Amino acid sequence: MPGLRSSEKKLGQLSGIFRDAQAFRGMDPDTIVYRVWWWEPVPGGTEGGLFWGLTEIQPGSVGDEYYMTHGHRHAVLDRAEFYGTTVGEGMLVLRDESGRSWFEAMKPGSLHYISGRVAHRVVNTGDVPLRFVACWPSDAGHDYQIAGGKGFGARVLRQNGKPSFTLTEE
Ligand code: M6P
Ligand code: ZN
Secondary structure (H helix, E strand, O other): OOOEEEEEEEHHHHOOOOOOHHHHHOOOOOOEEEEEEEEOOOOOOOOOOEEEEEEEEOOOEEOOEEOEOOOEEOOOOOOOEEEEEEEOOEEEEEEOOOOOEEEEEEOOOOEEEEOOOOEEEEEEOOOOOEEEEEEEEOOOOOEOHHHOOOOOOEEEEEEOOEEEEEEOOO
16 A cells, blocks of 8 residues: 555664663663554645554563653644554653643553644553554654653653653653
8 A cells, every 4th residue: 555654663763762871771772662554645744634553562661661652742733643552551641832741541442632732652561562553644743852862751660560650850
C-alpha cells in the first residue's frame, strides 16, 4: 500500500532522555526500544487528512526508568491525536504548555485523547511489549525539542518493583 512506513528506535538514538546516564552508557546502543509502523495515505502536511500508526515498545529499563518513546508535541501546535492501547501496560505521560505534567494509565482497550499543545510520551511499565495504535492529522508534524532530554517534568521509575510516576524539576 503506498505510504506505508516503519521505523525502529534504538537506545543509541535516545541518548539524553533517560535519567541514569551511567546505566545508559553500560547498555548496547543497538538495542531496539520501540518500533513504529504507520500509514501516510496522503503526503505529510496535507490539511484535512489523517495518519494511522502502531507502536510497539519493548519491556525493559535504563537503571530504574522504564523504556519509553522519545516523546514530542506537534509542530502545528493545535493538532490533537488519539491513542488506543491493544496489548500490555503502560503510562501515557502528558505535559501542557504551562508545565503541568500528568499521566493516564494504559491497558488493553484504554483510549486516550491528546489535546493539541500537549506533549506526549509513552512508557512501557509491564513485562511484555506494549502496543498502541495512534491516529493524528496529516499536517500535525513532530516537534522533538520539547523532549530534548528533559521537558516532561515527570519520570516513571520502578520503585519497590512497581511503577511510580514522579514529578521532577527537569
Ligand atoms: C505514535 C505517534 C507517532 C509517533 C510514535 C512514536 O505512533 O504519536 O506520531 O512518531 O508514536 O513516538 P515518538 O515520535 O515520540 O518517537
Ligand atoms: Zn503526536
